[in-house]
Amino acid sequence: MASADPKRVLTGSHYLDGDHACTEGALSAGCDFVGGYPITPSTEVVERFAARVPKVGGTFIQMEDEIASITAVLGAVWGGAKAMTVTSGPGFSLMMENIGLGAMLETPCVVVNVQRGGPSTGLPTMVGQSDIMQARWGSHGDYEIIALAPQSPQEAYYLTIDAFNLSEQYRVPVMVMLDECIGHMTERVVIPEASEIEITPRRMTDAAVGEYLPYKVGADMIPAMAHAGDGHRYHVTGLTHDERGYPVMSAECHDGLVRRLCDKIRDNADEIVRLEEDGVDGCEVAVICYGITSRVTRAAIDGARANGVKVGCIRLLTIWPFCETRIRELAPEVKAFVVPEINYGQLSLEVERCAAGQAKVTLVPHMGGNVHDPADIQRAIEEAAR
Amino acid sequence: MTGTTHLEHPQAHLLRTDRFPHIWCPTCGIGTVLKCFIDAVDKAELDYDRMAIVSGIGCTGRVAGYVKLDSYHTTHGRAIPFATGLKLANRDLKVVVFSGDGDLSAIGGNHLIHAARRNMDITVVCVNNFIYGMTGGQAAPTTPSPANTSTTPHGAYEPPFSLPSLLEACGAVYIARWTSLHVRRLTKSLTEALLKPGFSFVEAVAPCSTLYARRNRLGTGFDLMKFYHDHSCIEHDAETAKLAIDYQKTIKVGRFLDIERPTWHQLNDRQHLDTLGDDYYRAAEAKAAQQEEVDHVEA
Amino acid sequence: MRYWRTPLDIQQIKIPKGEIHLIVDRCKGCEFCVEFCPRGVLRMSEAFNAKGYHYPEVIEQGKCVECDLCEVICPDFAIFCLPAEEGGATQKPEEAPDGVS
DSSP, X not given: OXXXXXXXXXXXXXXXXXXXXXXXXXXXXXXXXEEEOOOTTTHHHHHHHHHHHHHHSOEEEEOSSHHHHHHHHHHHHHTTOOEEEEEOHHHHHXXXXXXXXXXXXXXXXXXXXEEEEOSTTOEEEEEOOTTHHHHHHOSSSSOOOEXXXXXXXXXXXXXXXXXXXXXXXXXXXXEEEEEHHHHHOEEEEEEOOGGGOEEOOOOBOOOOTTOXXXXXXXXXXXOOBOOTTSSOXXXXXXXXXXXXXXXXXXXXXXXXXXXXXXXXXXXXHHHHOOEEEESOTTOSEEEEEOTHHHHHHHHHHHHHHHTTOOEEEEEESEEESOOHHHHHHHTTTOSEEEEEESSSSSHHHHHHHHHTTSSEEEEEEXXXXXXXXXXXXXXHHHHHHO | OOSOOSSOOTTGGGBOGGGOSOSSOTTOSHHHHHHHHHHHHHHTTOOGGGEEEEEOSSTGGGHHHHBSSEEEEOOTTOHHHHHHHHHHHOTTSEEEEEEEHHIIIIITHHHHHHHHHHTOSEEEEEEEOSEETTTTSEEOTTOOTTOOBTTBTTOOOSOOOOHHHHHHHHTOSEEXXXXXXXXXXXXXXXXXXXXXXXXXXXXXXXXXXXXXXXXXXXXXXHHHHHHXXXXXXXXXXXXXXXXXOOTTSOEEEEEEEEOOOOOHHHHHHHHHHHXXXXXXXXXXXXXXXXXXHHHHHHO | OOOSSOOTTTTTOOOOOEEEEEOGGGOXXXXXXXXXXXXXXXXXXXXXXXXXXXXXXXXXXGGOOOOOHHHHHOTTSOEEEEEXXXXXXXXXXXXXXXXXX
16 A cells, blocks of 8 residues: 555545545546546546646546547556546446456546436536446456445545556456535535555566566456557457457357456455445435435435434445445345435346345335435335334 | 368367357358458468467457457457557567458547557457348448448448548558458458557458348349459558548558557656666567667668 | 670679578468569469468579568568578679679
8 A cells, every 4th residue: 555645635625616626636546547528527626637637746637538438548557557537427427448458457447427417418517327237247257346425525545546546456447426416515524634544455476577478467366457558569469368358259158258357356346345324223214315416315314313213324435346245135124225316227226136025125216316305215115114 | 072071171170169169140251251350360470379369349349359369359349448458468478450341430439540540459350241231231430321320221321431541641550451252352451460560550441241231232242242342442551531431432552551660568668768777667579679670770 | 684785893792591481370462572673583382371361482592682661561460571681782702703704
């Protein structure tokens, strides 16, 4: 573990919106390359980065489209940078093929999605949380990624740093799923001293020249990386490959590769997943929430408790991998799960799957454009408790 | 002597010979272009450890897998932004994009024109065989009318790109075209392109034996390669607007453009030095580079 | 080589002699080398390699002048030419090349 570079860390107390806080998180984490493309409501992230890096070090380039942005990010990482791109729904969709390439090449990078109302052009300036499933399943094929969901600008700062650290640890693209409310709300953001910020270093190979195998792994299933220009002269490809990095089109090789790409996350899910729980032990109804909805849910929970309902709250800081273990554990103990989200049912499907019929799952949908009325969530909690 | 030699091929030092024989068809032009490229790398005296080669998807896209440099086989059409990322992360890398006409000018078209506009310091080698070979012979933006391809089974009718014209309009600083049989001239152009700062583009017209030649009854790849060579006309500095290649007609080849323009890195440095002065984190290096340029011009 | 008259600088001219090397299993029988050899040194053999392609064989070893055209033109990196031991670039200047009076 190293600590952050003081030149890049804006230590102090600031009023920042979520987008700007995300930029500061990236800079604190050591991000020195952003390939971006403007899209509301995420543009401020790259605007701030473009303004800051010529002074603190790094490169910003506005690419010609989102596909170029994510691909440039991948190239930059292989060239030695710590890289991030930023977008919203429509751009996220465009990036999917190359997010898949990032997962296949095992490229550590961060993709920020400041979610807005969808589908298609939808509500460019208004909130949504409807890219949740897409973050997990957006690209074709079997692979796993990690996705985090902050609920405040302060958390946007910290979770962006965590995203970089997780991406380096697991060699996987990590999404930071803000939403337009968090992205555009201005709150106090306290940025600590650089020495207090832990940075996970990139796992680089120590193999001698001529002996490096790009995808050779040990028990933890995570290979060591080499950058272009390090002298190893390796080859990597998006085709199914073996540990040499060479394409091998065989069912056997494919089986091994796909399992490893997925298992390196699945088998470590319990370490990766972070939840914030309140009053869950012994509760009758457990509310599962994330992002801006978790703040709205506070009012609903307080109201329900005042009416005598034993309701607990599980706030997901990690959306993917999903907290399966916790839900499976709780399902036999609770009457119901209530899942408020600004979409027509995405995370609730995961909750249902893991509850496996042992508890009722009530979705409280809200299509987007603004946040829930807490009364709707409270009503759902109280009905679920009956 | 009909035995096989135990010696290594003279270009083995830059080839992943453990993966040979390569996948290209007999009489395909790509192998020859690759050979010219390897010769050019040596003639340009480039440091193998400071090079990176990126390719897209397609027959030519397989080149990255056979070259013993840091090589990246990326997604269809996206070799150029990947190469841009590499170059921006490490400006000391010599970055080459090696891909086909479809990968670069159809799906990759947007990236091609913007990299040229920016004068990104990369070298793009485009093997133009007028078709999408890997996927079974579909039409490409370079397919001339009325060629038969699997998606133009009644004959192609769209006008093809003049790639040199496209690239000149966008701002490339070096543009050349040869056929795959012009081995020595192609090698020379590739050498010049590799050494040229900024966006350099070399188009190598090559035969596709199994698909283009066969579907259009143009003989073997050998016959077609000879045809391209024998029907080419060397015209250095030709007007790029008139360089689209018509079906089985004269092909103008040569070095069409070799100009100077500041590269993306130079422009980036210059602008930030202007506005931020010593607050620019690269102020010292940028000033030194500018001084070197001035000295070089005066020398 | 036969000359209609002896060139004045015959003592300085050294005609190279080449030795052709074949990596048989890479050959795909395209015949570029056979077609392009200016000295007609190669022909396709009857034999097959591991992939089932015919590959070239040398008709007359002494005729190769190491022009390297076969090496340069082969798309499969299957043939290359090296200077031959006798009668090549290592020849002593006083010795006249083959076939000259």
